[in-house]
Amino acid sequence: MKTAYIDYSMSVIVGRALPDVRDGFKPVHRRVLFGMNELGNTHNKPYKKSARIVGDVMGKYHPHGDASVYDTMVRMAQPWSLRYMLIDGQGNFGSIDGDSPAAMRYTEVRLQKIAEAMLEDLDKDTVDFTLNFDDTLEEPVVLPTRIPNLLANGASGIAVGMATNIMPHNLTELVEGLAAMIDDRNITIDELIKHVKAPDFPTGGIIYGFEGVKLGFETGRGRVVVRGKIMSETSKTGKEKLIIYELPYQVNKAVLHQKIAQLVNDKVIEGISDVRDESDREGMRLVIDLKREAIPNVIINQLYKYSELQTSYGINNVVLVKGRPKVLNLKELLEEFLEFRHEVVIRRTKYQLREAEKKAHILQGYLIALDHLDEVIALIRNSTTPEVAREGLMTNFELSEIQSKAILELRLQRLTGMERDKIRDEYDEIMKFIGHLKDILADEGLRMQIIKDELEDVKKRFGDERKTEIQYLAAEMRIEDIIAEEDVVITISHLGYIKRTSAYDFRQQKRGGRGAIGGKTRDEDFIEHLFVASTHHTMLFFTEKGRLFWMKVYEIPEGEKSGKGRAIQNLITLPSDDKIRAIIDIKDLGDTEFINNHYIVLCTRNGIIKKTLLEEFSRPRQNGVNAITINEGDQLLEAKLTNGNSEIMMAIKSGRAIRFPEATVRDTGRGAIGVRGIEVDNDKDEVVGMICVDKEDKTRTVLVVSEKGYGKRTDIDDYRITNRGGKGVKTISVTDKTGPLIAILDVTEHNDLMITCKSGITIRMAVGDIREAGRATQGVRLIRMDDSDEIAAVARLDKEEEIVAAIEGEEGIITETETETNDTNTATEEAVEPEPEA
Incomplete structure (x- = not known):
């Protein structure tokens, strides 16, 4: 029994269940x-x-x-x-x-x-x-095979006493990895991972976490967690629904459908009203209707936790190497394939050389016969049998048996002048080819180049884009090595849709232009926050109810300039009755010196101000934290990062502003309410903004913008320092023509300004084009708008050079810049008598 079972198990291992490392x-x-x-x-x-x-x-x-x-x-x-x-x-x-x-x-x-x-x-x-x-x-x-099939398609099998489970990968990435290995045979696995990033499944999905994948690449054994792709939609009636449109590898859609229904019936997941399969020829669509009070992000996390929407796979790279089972890592698998391809190229070249030499030998015989054509013809005519003719040719002209046979089988038409020239050309061509084949056999570098060229051809013919996304966990922050660092424009709409776009998608225009489309939104929506950040930074999101959430910039979904973006509830656990009010961009929350010497200053609509050490906000939590306690009827409005040595200015809708030292606001813990910053008539007035300017910085001016598109810059020293909690002084002359004050910013001449209207129009202009004016003036027209339109958001871009030069006729531009002589566009300064300072 022992002998028989060992024979059987070896038969299963070698002849049934395990793939060969060479062809997979x-x-x-x-x-x-x-x-x-x-x-x-x-x-x-x-x-x-x-x-x-x-x-x-x-x-x-x-x-x-x-x-x-x-x-x-x-x-x-x-x-x-x-x-x-x-x-x-x-x-x-x-x-x-x-x-x-x-x-x-x-x-x-x-x-x-x-x-x-x-x-x-x-x-x-x-x-x-x-x-x-x-x-x-x-x-x-x-x-x-020319295709690295073992890794491209993967394999799984259960033998006797061992099993294999190799994940599929992207062919384009594998070819790039093999090319890099040909260029550098001592390449490390970390360098290979830059090319072969992770498994790539036919059903798409998201690889959640990279450590298990990396372990699999390094040792041949690891674990990969795959999630299905899910997005949220809002129906015309305002009801939220989740759409599952990609599943983890080898997950049965019908079984998943039943499982979700069972979880709802068993009340494991609450907040789902219906589950149905709307898949068709266009693609997969498993629809989950949510109840009104349900938070989409919570339901998504529960689906990942309790159903096969999140599945893990064990990586176990057991393959047959020269007939023996072995566990190989990524580099060893690719090396074995390259070694096999090298052997194939050598054997193919030797075969081609043998065949070419055979043909050259025959052509050489033809050429000898053609040079002695009359004697050959006479010899054949005088021979009684083909055997006699063959013997005669071999004896008289020193030809081999093969050559003699070929001459006897030669068709008469090959004896014409043109055909004789063709034979000579063919012989010269084949001798060149033989020389080339001998060069290949003599030069390993040439053979490797042939392998590389053939792989490039494979990539060109069969390569495609990745189907499976890679999502890195918070603990795996070395993702920065993979994510390119670049400036991106982040936009958040009034209804809570967020996206990031390359900063180079926005062009610069002159003051008074009509602007370009910055984001398509629904009729009742408009872009509310718009700013520039680096992909490696961390964003702090403060909500109007005083909550704080964290997100890496690269985690914000990328979108087209004219796209709507993703609902922010899908990205952070934000309740439906709360919304983002302020965003702060932090380079590195792990820098202890920085976080212990900087503060977050918060202000509310009702004029409350609060200062807290940044260190209190340096430990991200999945569900966020309380940043400030908000009184009833109030909302958080602004959050600013300061170094503790700033001057704070707050402005209110009716056109007043106050300036006081930051030192007059003592720092408090996360849960505190704060103190009064400016006096506000709560019935008809509210704070519209706050700026914090370093005392030593003399380059900054105060920019104010009104709802109807008027604005101006004023020297900060025009605003005298007063006690915190006072009424402030006049900052802009508010009239029906200007509309109420909407924004206050601190700017330098090197900044750009991005103005977004509620209609979705965006204009970018240089701050240097806006001239300085007195504190109590009306200012100049910054943007021409339709009567029904209003400014929704004003953002400062911290760039010292133009991101994009103006391009004439660029798509999306509605009207070219008007000339400065146009009355509706001319900078008009209307002197207004200053009011007595409060």
Whole structure:
């Protein structure tokens, strides 16, 4: 029994369950593809019945049940099973819901182009052949594949005493990794990971966390957690619903549907009113209707926790290397493939050289015969039999038997002048080719370049974009090594949609222009926050109810300049009755010196001000923290980062502003209420903004903007310092023409200004174009607007150079800049008598 079981287990390990490291196939896959190729069942020929292929493969090469062969074929034709399908199927091949395929008598198949690339050069002695089960035919031991199939499509199998589970990867990334390895044979796994980033599944999804993947790359054993992709939609009636549109690898959609319904019935997940499958030919769409009080982000996290929407896979790279099972890491797997390709190129070149030399030998015989044409013809005419003629040719002209035979079989038309020239040209050409083949065999660098060129061709023909996203955990912050550091424009709309866009998508215009479309929004929505930050920074989000949330800039979804963005509730656990009011950009929350010497200053609509050490806000929590206690009827308005040596200015809607030293506000803990900053008539007035300016900074001026598009810059010293909590002094003359005050900013001449209207129009202008004016003046027109339009947000861009030069005729521009002589656009300063200071 012991001997018999060991024999059986070795048979299963070597001949059934484990893939070969060279072509990535188990015997059944290899035999199906070889059998189809032998039948001429290629991509450019008609489909053949699956039953015919199954019978042929079973009868010639694979003496097992027909189900094992057909199931293998079916899987190679399913787009949700293989990252790169190898068989082109016609008919019912099952579904992601677990439906069975039609019987093999109904379905038809043929090879995909990519599978033919795996069989290329099979007839050029590139691989060894072995006898089939009954010693009547030969089959290849391995396929001479140009595709790194083992990692591209992955493999899984259970042998005796061991199992394998290799994840699929992106072919483009694998080719780039192999090219990098050819250039540097001592490349490290960390350097390889820059090319082969992570597994890439046919069903897409999100890889959640990178540590397990990295461990798998380094050791051959690891764990990858995959989440389905889910987004939220709002119906016309205002109801929220979640849409699952991509699943983790090998998750059955119908089973997941049932599982979610069961979780709702068992009250494990509350807040879901209905679950239905709306998938069609266009794609997957599993719809989850939410109850009105449900928070989408909470439901999403519960789905990940309790259902197969989050699934983990064990990476276990057990493969056959020279017939023995081994566990290999990423570098070793790629090295084995390169070594195999190198062997294939050598064997192919030797075969081509043998064939070329045979042909050259015959052509050489032709040339000798052509040089002595009359004697050859006379000898043949005078010979009684072909054997006598052959002997005569060999004796008289020192030809070999092969050459003599070829001359005797030569057609008469080859003796014409043109044909004789062709033979000479063909001989010269083949001698050049022989020289090239000998160069290849003599130079390893040349062979490696051939492998690299063939891989580039594979990438060009079959490479594609990644399907699976990679989401790094907070603890894996070395993601900064992978994420390019660049400036991005972040926009948040009034209804809470957020996105980041490259800063280079916005052009600069002159003051008074009409602007460009900065974001498409719904009729009742408009862009409220707009600012520039680096992708490596951390954003602090303060809500109107005084809560604080954290997010890395690169975690904010990227969107088109004209796109709406993603609902912020999907990104942070924000209640539906709260909204983001202020955002602060912090370079590094781990810098202890910085966080212990800087403060966050908060102000509310009712004129309350509060100062807290940044260190209190330096420990991110998933569900946020309380940043300030807000009184009833009040809202948080602004949050600013200071160094403790600033002067604070607060402005109110009616056109007044106050200036006082930051030192007059003592710092308090996170839960404190704060103190009065400016006196506000709560019935008809409110604070519109706050700025904090360093005492030593003499380059900054105060910019104020009114609702109807008027604004001006004023020297900060025009505002005298008063006690905190006073009424302040006049900062702009508020009239019906200007509309109430809407924003106060501190700016320098090197800044740019981004003004966004409620209609979605955005204009960018240089602050230097806005001239300084007195404290009590009306200012100049900054932007021309329709009568029904109003300014929604004003943002300062901290750039010392233009991000984008103005481009004439750029798409999205509504009207070119008006000339300065246009009355509606001319900078008008209307002197207003200053009111007595409060």
